Amino acid sequence: MNALTLPDIAAQTPAHPQALDWVGMQDIALPVNLAGQRINARVDVGVSLDDGNARGIHMSRLYLALHALEHNELSPATLQQLLGEFLDSHQDLSRQASITLRGEALLNRPALVSPLSGWKSYSFEVRARQYLWGFHVELQVKVAYSSTCPCSAALARQLIQQRFIEDFAGQPLEHAQLLAWLGSPQGIVATPHSQRSYATLQARLQPQATELPLVELIDAAEQALGTAVQTAVKRADEQAFALANGQNLMFCEDAARLLHSALLQQGELSAFQLQVVHAESLHAHDAVAASSWNWD
Structure with missing residues (x-):
């Protein structure tokens, strides 16, 4: 008895030939290595379908190529190599490839005064694109801080x-x-309002960048603002935090300018955009400011 050849429906010509900007998969679970730790990431991958007469792409080839990220540190070089493999496996079909990874990095942060420390979670996103005219990587991270009006x-x-x-x-x-x-409530009859605030930083890396500067971006942002939210604290730390807030009063516009200046000092960046959100404790709405440099 002869074995039957498995049908390949994807090889058929589509009923309505048309090139497509992007075809792929999203929300793939994948462990990756970044900032010295193993991170449970969610990944979106895809390629352009430039041959309008092709029914579809080879999604399994993209999926299987992702396994390389399980064993190597996430870097611009590993991402560029991966996207190159995407395109090599889709010769005559695709000219562009992309990958987006989302996850949360856990960093151990010290208290302001006491010897205590604790873990803070930072949401991040890495986006890499391979075009005919080049390759670029973008890194996005969200940082929480306190803002006093x-x-x-x-x-x-x-x-x-x-x-x-x-x-x-x-x-x-x-x-x-x-x-x-x-020192009495009778004397200090009023206190200023403050709120938990968030900065979202999106940076495009220089072509020669060798690493993803996740921790460097977080450190630069928290140092510029001066009021990063804390983890484990004693009363001395809480008092130091109150002092930091009093010495770093800021509107959302002030926070955006501080971060803009700090990011300009990061030599591995070729462009960036940022947004700050102050979740107002006075108003029922948020205060927002945004800034960018070299972004197109």
């Missing part, structure tokens, strides 16, 4: 001044009495 701080200080006038009008000031007043 400068206007609210000024209004709170004015109320404290007014209460001081009311409580000490015509009275001689004694050091102990004033010190007690400053």
